[in-house]
Amino acid sequence: MNLMRSFSASAVLCGVMLTGTPAASAEDQSAVAGQTGSEPDSDSPSAGVDEIVVTAERRSQNLQDVPMSIQAFSAESLAKSGTGSNMDLQTQTPGLVMTENSGFGQIYIRGIGSDVIGAGVDNAVAVYIDGVYQSRPAGSTLAFSDVERVEVLKGPQGTLYGRNATGGAINIISKRPSETFEGDIQAETGSYRKGLLRGTVSGPLGASVAARVSFLVNKSDGYTRNILLNTRGNDRNERAFRAALEINPSDALQITLNARHYDSDTSPMLKSLNTLFNVAYTAFNATQISDPFTVQQNVQSGVAAKQTGADATVKYEIGKVFLSSVTAVRKEKLNIKNTDTDATEIDALNVGGGNSPERSNFFSQDFTAGSNSDGPIEWTALASYMHQTTDYNFAIAVPVARVRTLAVGTLTTDAFGVGGQASYTLASGLSLTAGVRYSKESKENIETNAVNGTVTKAQNAKETWSAWTPRFVAKYSVTDNTMLYASYSKGFKSGGYNTLSIGEAWQPERVTNSEVGFKSTLLDGRLHLSADAFISKYDNLQLQFTNRTPAGALVAVTTNAAKATSKGIEANADARPTENLLLTVGVQLLRGRFDNYVSTNPLNPAPGAVDQKGNPLLRAPNLTLNFAMQYTWPAAIGANDVTFRFDGYHRSRIYYTAFADPIASEKLNFVGNVQLSFAPSGDQGLYGAVFVRNITDKVYHTDILASSSAGYVGYVAPPRTFGVQLGYRF
Template sequence: MKKLGWALPAICLLAVPAAAQTTDGTSTGDSAAADDGADDIIVTAQRRAERLTDVPISITALNGDALEAAGIRTSEDLSSAVPGLNFATNGAFAQPTVRGIGTTVSSAGSDANVAIYVDGVYQPSQIGNFSDLVDLEQIEVLKGPQGTLFGRNATGGAIRITTRAPSFTPTATLSASYGRFDDVRLTAYGSTGITDTLAVSMAFLYSDDEGYTRNIATGNRVSDLNALSLRGKLLFEPSDSVKLTLSGGHAERRSGAAFALGVLNSNSTSVNLPGSVKAGGPREVSLTFDPVINVNSDQASLTGEFDLGFATLSSISSYQKTKTYLVTDTDRTNLAIGRADLPGTQETYAQELNLVSNGSDSFKWFLGVFYYNDDAIGATIVNQGPIFNATRLKTEAVAPFGEVNIGLGNLTLIGGLRYNYERKDYEITRGALAIERNKTFKNLTPRLGLRYALTPSSNIYATWSRGFKSGLFDGILASGALVVNAVEPEKVSAFEAGYKYGRGRTSFSIAGFHYDYSNIQFQAFNPNAGGLTQVFNAAAAEIYGGEIEVSTELFPDFNVRASAAYTHSRYKNFPTATIFCPRGAPTYGNATIPLGALNPCTGEINSDGATGNELIRTPEFTASLAADYRVELARGDAVELSGSAYYSGRFFWDPGNRLKEGAYVLLNSEIAYVFPGDQFRLSLWGRNLANELYALYQPESAAGDSVAYARPRSFGVSAKLSF
């Protein structure tokens, strides 16, 4: 809590704009729903403001109030509210999986294949994409390949995070929370008009907790989280046809939960060595030092919107720089055997232009172009010695794209196309060995669809699309020589059909899908690659399933949201998967089972690797239920009740389907008293109330199996002041 001393004055400063006066009292932060005359959810998934019901894409859209009521505070928590999404952790790397499509690749410059956007700006850093959610307007999770609409590396889908726009009407919100494990969270948001054409907003977050896992070797608590972020926006509206928004932000995040790794089932080559002290339970680890995941990021963007009459031209220019430093105990014991330090820097420039038609409902179109320039540097330092491995990956990409919607009465025909061009320059140095390689990747991603309006409030749709995740490079040490492999792009062919209904506060959707997923990029430990991991094109897979979502106001001030998802996923062809079997006493660790060899763990010949197995991190069944209710009292005060439940079926962390995560249920709840005037709110909250024990991360290697557990039951109090 060292930064708390200046955090409190910063919060006070953010409250000042609420006292300022505007000249017109208008707010540019209002969504298109304000003109709709109903409470329909408005999304921008097709580059224009449309009712969620009218968009032929499977989307989960949640506003800030719904996220708060469900107890969702970080990006990782989104799994419990979005069917088909597993916001997975690969150590320090955010690797969300949607409908079975995710990644395991974590080398410098590699991208997740579920693209994340904040205010329209693509977020390339996997480490930087664990974020604390503050000043949110809405989150949209788009499922299925979004290459035509949102471009690079969206084979699984896209997560669009929209923060609140500056308002000409003075407004401010302050909140403070304290919970178990000395969990302190402070947030503030303030906005006001400066002139009749200029408005400003600022958002602030400070979060600190002492951790829920004890490192018995150091005596310290780990699995902690310390975060600080500040974002400012300046809105300039010189006329009704021009809007410019300048945004800037800084964030710092220090966490250790995903690296607080203990030995799983005593399976480790080190845990039984002389001097090793074993941890006593799931909330204990025995590590030589406390692990660290440090992230510092700075972002700036300029967004312009220009109404040209026949169309609206928008421009997004952005710059991001993310610095990371990771420290992990690779032997998972108190013995000073293995330590890895992983510094990295990623610097990104991007420019996007979109031209979206106005007016006609019978013929809609948009055209766009996206330019991307990224420079990612990473290194591995073993046991605090000299740099063992250094890599650099430069990416330059250009992608023109467009789509048309042709209305024929109640029927709408949809056609879109994106051309992807990417050049990648790769450098790797290991000791005296160094190699440079480059390669260009090109691809067309089409989208075709039909939408039929059954009524003004309901429709059926069917779409077919292709997804593309760019290729990359991987350097390994094989037989004493440094070898660089070109890893080919992933491809997805996706079909989806569904039904949507939406009117007022009620929405209902059901969708079915089928994917052919090929050239899957996979990262796994390779005993022949210098003891490190190797990235390779692993497999093909078939995925199909369905989802259902419903949201309604059962009666005044009582809202219910429910969802369920079924996902059937299988590797159709994965003979190169690394298949491990625990050796057991006295050596422990895992033996690699070659193709054609007997696997003593199953008693069968390893004839086809992971072929026929389930995809990693993909529960077959998930379901969620959330409700909130407000009871008005006699004096103008109120009581608010909210709760949510999330069920995850069992899934596997490895392609060999050996490391299984059992089914679990997460329960969150909150009760609040709202003072007269609705300006001040006090609440009691609880998360993971059933105290479920489940993993954040379970890696395997020849040295054994490890596990880092998620946060146990926590509870606390919070206060919120709005004016």
């Protein structure tokens, strides 16, 4: 594919469609934000696309002045599009692919991510909630509850966000306590006996103190059926609670305290996709069922997760300098109770063995300081520390061979980083930025492996890795409304251990990224355009795949894949053709390929170790396209506005393994959602919506796994679902 020719076509497409996207407000500047476009508040319509203040570089800036690829979604746009979690963001974000294994998210941006399973594996896309890093997989797919906005930063963020952001970052920002009394209660019901209830109460407790309390309960019976046990699978049962306190002793000092809790129980149910390599079929003649939502399994799958934590943010301004501190503690539990890995009625392969708990204790401290003026020189300094201890207990059962393996251990992580950046703007409109971060990380793994109760392996090892990750940016303001930029940066993802199968530690993943782009505001603010071209070179790219031990058990193995390249172009256009109409389109053309990766395919071991050079990177579609149309009829029903929203998403084929295996691949020609909602023109009153998700009833998967024992199995995505929502704001 000629990328430059495709880029030109994409830019023309965006310009012709004259699109517009809802995005974040500027109310809370405490975390990253941004997207080329926003919708106005319902009580103050605008003829153009609103400007947005963002802090993607940890300071307040107009989005159109930020030299990087960012997208963000306000609370209002999340509601009108029915976006309920990180999993839903991919339908509105070019280049973002979200898959889900055992109920937990795997995030990929521009073809870079990680299959996070074991305690020793980190994601390549960092997730932050109110500035606090989410270190374990349970934090990747939390339901959105009382969220002000969500932001997606694309490409390596090694200088400003540090560890484990070689693919990018997702930032979730909660709503702040309000200065006036307010509240919101909302109920939702729908297909598969879905029941959702969320509520919020917020207001002042004194002259300088405000509080906010919110909760969420979300349940559904699940859309897959196990006819052998007469149970449902892929259900949802989650609960979330947050209490926030904001204290403002003076205009210069702000203190925010958060207490949080989240827990979930689900039954992620695998479906066998091919009988050729599954021992349950080849050796025991298991029953084949063609219906993608029906299985016949002898084990009921189950996964439970729980998070409880607290964080404190302190902001202080001293003249032309700002200071910020974010301190967080968190306890997490993850228990894979059981997974019927062979996905049949044969008692062949089970992961979990009835109880496989993982328990983590997390502490982090981040400091930020910077200039707080409009002068030609701006600077930011950063320092961070993280400590985490994870105790894990992971069982795998092969009943047909009377084998049960058990991995028990403790992984301790200490991560430290310090750095900063400075910018200088010349009178000509040229701005030059230089930054660097030093990261150092240590991991210690103490583990024993046992087969049928007999210890077979033991490990007591510690590794330390470090890296310098610089960033250089040149930005030129052609006019007040058009900006060009070019950047060069490096990223670093720490090494780790195969905690489910004792082996040597794998090495850090490193990336070098070059990017050029532009942002422009046209037609008196009615049209925002942005585009960028990028190329990322990866060394020691970390991959995880499923293999079989000599005892016959399945294990997730992580290794370094030598070298890979991800390059592509992206274009977004946002517009408001009329006061009541918003349109949006985004497209990304991507070529993510292995440059050098010698490995043996566990489903085709005969050729031995073969160089997979030229094979696509995992979850790296050549094309993603998202588009939306939103139209509002002001005061259509009394004082209530009525809004119709349509979202469409197209994704070309992605591969779930490094071996370009067509069975372990899938493409989405089209997935669409529609929603019709009403809301009061002001801030208070009754509101509601009716919606349809996956309107074409497309059958596809949220993940596909391939192993030498179970063959190809996958998690089926939800079919077409319907729902109705009703709420009241006061």
